[in-house]
Amino acid sequence: MPKVMSGNEAVAYGAYLAGVRVASGYPGTPSTEILENLVRYPGIATEWATNEKVGFDVAVGAAYAGARALVTMKHVGLNVAAESLFYSSYTGLTAGLVVVTADDPGMFSSQNEQDNRRYGQFAKVPVVEPSDSEEARRFTQEAFAISEQFDVPVLLRTTTRIAHSSSAVETVEGHPPRGRRDAPPSRRETPAWRSGDHAFPRDQQKYVMIPAYARMRHPVVEERLTRLAAYAETSGLNQVIPGDRELGIVTCGVAYQYAREVFPTASFLKLGLVYPLPAQLIRTFAAGVKRLIIVEELDPFLEEQIRLLGVEAEGKKFFSLTDEYTPDRLRNWAAQAGLAPVPEFPPVPGAALPGRPPMLCPGCGHRGVFYVLHKLKPVVMGDIGCYTLGAAPPLYAIHTCGCMGAGIGVAQGAERAGVKDKVVAVIGDSTFYHSGMAPLVNVLWNNSPVTTIILDNLVTAMTGHQVNPGSGATLQGEGLGMDLERMLRRMGFSLVDTVDPLDYETTLRVIKRHLETDAPTVVVARRPCALQTRFREAPYLIDPVACTSCGTCLKLGCVAVSKYGGTMSINQELCVGCGLCAAVCPQKAVKSSTGVAN
Amino acid sequence: MNRPEKIDFILAGVGGQGTILASDILTEAGYRSGYDVKKSEVHGMSQRGGSVESQVRWGSAVRSPLVEKGRADFLVGFEMLEAARWPAYLAPGGLALVNRYRIFPPAVNTGHADYPAEEEIDRRIAARARLVWWIDATGLAAGLGHPAAAGVVLLGALANYLPVADEVWQTVVQDLVPPRHVDLNRRAFAAGRALACPDGR
Numbered sequence: 001m002p003k004v005m006s007g008n009e010a011v012a013y014g015a016y017l018a019g020v021r022v023a024s025g026y027p028g029t030p031s032t033e034i035l036e037n038l039v040r041y042p043g044i045a046t047e048w049a050t051n052e053k054v055g056f057d058v059a060v061g062a063a064y065a066g067a068r069a070l071v072t073m074k075h076v077g078l079n080v081a082a083e084s085l086f087y088s089s090y091t092g093l094t095a096g097l098v099v100v101t102a103d104d105p106g107m108f109s110s111q112n113e114q115d116n117r118r119y120g121q122f123a124k125v126p127v128v129e130p131s132d133s134e135e136a137r138r139f140t141q142e143a144f145a146i147s148e149q150f151d152v153p154v155l156l157r158t159t160t161r162i163a164h165s166s167s168a169v170e171t172v173e174g175h176p177p178r179g180r181r182d183a184p185p186s187r188r189e190t191p192a193w194r195s196g197d198h199a200f201p202r203d204q205q206k207y208v209m210i211p212a213y214a215r216m217r218h219p220v221v222e223e224r225l226t227r228l229a230a231y232a233e234t235s236g237l238n239q240v241i242p243g244d245r246e247l248g249i250v251t252c253g254v255a256y257q258y259a260r261e262v263f264p265t266a267s268f269l270k271l272g273l274v275y276p277l278p279a280q281l282i283r284t285f286a287a288g289v290k291r292l293i294i295v296e297e298l299d300p301f302l303e304e305q306i307r308l309l310g311v312e313a314e315g316k317k318f319f320s321l322t323d324e325y326t327p328d329r330l331r332n333w334a335a336q337a338g339l340a341p342v343p344e345f346p347p348v349p350g351a352a353l354p355g356r357p358p359m360l361c362p363g364c365g366h367r368g369v370f371y372v373l374h375k376l377k378p379v380v381m382g383d384i385g386c387y388t389l390g391a392a393p394p395l396y397a398i399h400t401c402g403c404m405g406a407g408i409g410v411a412q413g414a415e416r417a418g419v420k421d422k423v424v425a426v427i428g429d430s431t432f433y434h435s436g437m438a439p440l441v442n443v444l445w446n447n448s449p450v451t452t453i454i455l456d457n458l459v460t461a462m463t464g465h466q467v468n469p470g471s472g473a474t475l476q477g478e479g480l481g482m483d484l485e486r487m488l489r490r491m492g493f494s495l496v497d498t499v500d501p502l503d504y505e506t507t508l509r510v511i512k513r514h515l516e517t518d519a520p521t522v523v524v525a526r527r528p529c530a531l532q533t534r535f536r537e538a539p540y541l542i543d544p545v546a547c548t549s550c551g552t553c554l555k556l557g558c559v560a561v562s563k564y565g566g567t568m569s570i571n572q573e574l575c576v577g578c579g580l581c582a583a584v585c586p587q588k589a590v591k592s593s594t595g596v597a598n
Numbered sequence: 599m600n601r602p603e604k605i606d607f608i609l610a611g612v613g614g615q616g617t618i619l620a621s622d623i624l625t626e627a628g629y630r631s632g633y634d635v636k637k638s639e640v641h642g643m644s645q646r647g648g649s650v651e652s653q654v655r656w657g658s659a660v661r662s663p664l665v666e667k668g669r670a671d672f673l674v675g676f677e678m679l680e681a682a683r684w685p686a687y688l689a690p691g692g693l694a695l696v697n698r699y700r701i702f703p704p705a706v707n708t709g710h711a712d713y714p715a716e717e718e719i720d721r722r723i724a725a726r727a728r729l730v731w732w733i734d735a736t737g738l739a740a741g742l743g744h745p746a747a748a749g750v751v752l753l754g755a756l757a758n759y760l761p762v763a764d765e766v767w768q769t770v771v772q773d774l775v776p777p778r779h780v781d782l783n784r785r786a787f788a789a790g791r792a793l794a795c796p797d798g799r
């Protein structure tokens with residue numbers, strides 16, 4: 001019986017049906033739920049890696065060793081893992097390797113909206129792109145087959161709208177999909193195939209990429225691409241849907257679904273294998289229609305290649321290079337191009353509404369650090385995680401944020417440039433294990449007096465509370481954690497302090513001392529994530545007599561604290577009783593509702 | 599009840615209000631009633647108290663996971679201000695069910711903006727909707743045991759307009775809600791179902 005699944009659940013199910021044995025990856029919206037689902041299936045070694053490159057190499061090692069392997073990441077994760085994509089393209093594999101790159105057009109939760117289909121062309125590997133959950137399952141299985149048939153890693157490109165949309169998926173008798181209620185099998189029970197009779201293939205010319213051998217591999221890669229292009233001509237991943245000959249549309253991914261609605265009568269060439277392209281199929285399709293339009297989100301990836309074939313086509317002339325497509329946007333552009341009618345609706349009246357941006361949660365430890373930084377005013381180089389919200393009003397306490405792991409190096413560069421500000425780097429625990437250790441060693445090695453604050457909430461909160469090496473457990477909930485302070489001291493830092501960031505006085509004093517120290521130092525601000533632990537104590541209240549409405553508590557940027565109609569108040573449902581507002585109140589007007597003075 | 603060929607829903611609320619569970623239930627109920635379905639939602643930043651929205655589509659063959667403006671049959675607002683963002687998606691003559699419940703956004707908390715009045719929100723939505731049904735869902739859910747069941751109260755009310763058998767709703771709630779909350783959510787659904795629709799449905 002078919003089952004309604006998200007794109008990510010369907011990728012996990014497809015990988016299981018394909019007999020995947022080893023799966024790794026690093027959390028990142030919109031890819032995260034793939035491994036969270038896959039871990040529920042038996043016979044698979046499913047793990048979080050410290051970062052995407054490490055995860056990619058784990059998958060490569062497994063695929064070299066003869067086990068089908070999967071690695072998952074968001075689009076920018078493939079930048080981190082790019083080295084591994086390129087060498088594995090040269091080496092090929094023994095068993096199938098599928099790399100999920102989950103792109104984020106519209107940047108729902110990302111710092112850019114790069115189009116990772118280009119990585120396929122760049123690294124000369126095939127790219128497969130589903131347009132709903134059923135295809136996510138089927139194409140994942142196909143991708144393993146292609147990987148083995150052509151001895152090549154295969155990119156499975158999804159986007160947010162595919163990963164996080166749900167639709168019906170065919171299921172296989174005897175291999176039911178697993179869901180939220182199925183507990184992960186213990187790691188000790190997997191992998192079932194570890195029988196010990198399986199030797200690693202010692203094929204140096206294939207797997208050792210020294211120049212002499214790599215030179216032999218490059219022609220293999222080029223010749224493989226030619227064979228893949230020939231395969232694309234007849235692959236079941238590409239599909240012609242005949243329709244009206246006036247308008248032909250070449251499209252892929254979720255844009256296909258929108259285009260079917262906006263152009264219900266047109267002819268379609270829907271590409272599931274989006275790289276390399278089937279030149280002959282495209283020429284034949286183009287010859288059969290009067291006007292050829294290309295509908296694809298983000299870059300003109302298909303369009304550029306199709307034009308290089310000498311085929312006349314229009315696309316980005318009408319359709320945007322930026323932001324996620326929606327059926328509305330597509331219809332409006334199509335109307336401007338004279339390709340579709342636009343329906344008229346009665347207007348909706350009214351002025352702009354106040355927005356509702358995400359904020360640090362009530363009780364979040366990060367707030368304590370950012371309030372102190374807001375007061376002490378060093379320049380703060382940020383990184384990526386929930387704590388990036390420290391950049392938002394009213395704290396404005398982060399001044400750069402580029403990509404994961406960038407903050408510490410950028411801080412060192414600013415310090416070396418001789419700015420008059422004290423220079424601080426803030427980095428989350430997951431980000432620290434991901435890409436913070438090498439730059440921190442660099443700070444120490446070059447003796448740059450940067451203070452690094454590790455915001456340790458013991459979990460990867462931003463992406464939905466995945467474990468990391470500091471959490472004390474693996475994806476299966478087994479294993480042991482890192483001793484962060486011990487590691488920092490062993491690295492060679494002489495000044496390492498740990499604070500509870502909601503202990504305002506201590507945090508202020510310690511960070512001040514570190515800023516005054518002319519040496520590389522580290523503060524570990526440790527407080528378990530309030531959202532994950534559902535931290536809740538008696539809420540706080542404002543004594544209206546003592547309160548002078550000075551607004552200091554509002555500077556914390558907590559949703560529970562408000563100044564409505566001129567008076568300060570604390571929402572008793574939203575307040576979780578962390579007490580930070582009581583600690584910073586100059587009038588001591590904030591009190592616990594239990595009556596105990598703070 | 600007659601069976602429309604397609605029904606599109608927009609559910610809008612604030613992170614943490616349970617829009618995802620409600621849209622899961624709605625999607626599954628449509629599927630088990632013989633519709634093709636698609637559901638779309640965005641995870642990520644929205645967990646941190648930001649606006650959240652999900653779209654559910656039922657039809658004979660659903661293609662886009664997103665509803666086009668002017669085509670949604672139902673707008674379900676879990677919070678008043680969030681409901682006010684979506685009327686342009688309603689089809690003329692569509693129906694809005696709005697929880698009479700306010701969560702102030704930061705700009706209102708700090709006094710930099712006003713929370714729009716109920717009449718203003720009603721006027722906006724009524725520019726499209728044939729009816730705006732205001733429901734004290736959070737209050738009802740709190741009375742039943744937990745305000746977080748408000749979303750399922752709204753689903754119960756919505757069920758009065760949908761071609762889905764009661765047993766289907768019951769089994770979907772049973773299958774999707776964590777076991778210890780099933781009883782609460784069943785009662786929440788029944789409470790919504792028992793509300794008198796303003797149009798006599």
Ligand SMILES: Cc1ncc(C[n+]2csc(CCOP(=O)(O)OP(=O)(O)O)c2C)c(N)n1
Pocket residue numbers: 026027028029052074076077080110111384385386387404427428429430431432455457459460461462463
């Ligand atoms: C290369 C890359 N991989 C993954 C992500 C997705 N992502 C954003 S923040 C983050 C981790 C945040 O965890 P942590 O550093 O512990 O901070 P927290 O959110 O817990 O405050 C991840 C995985 C990303 N932005 N870039």
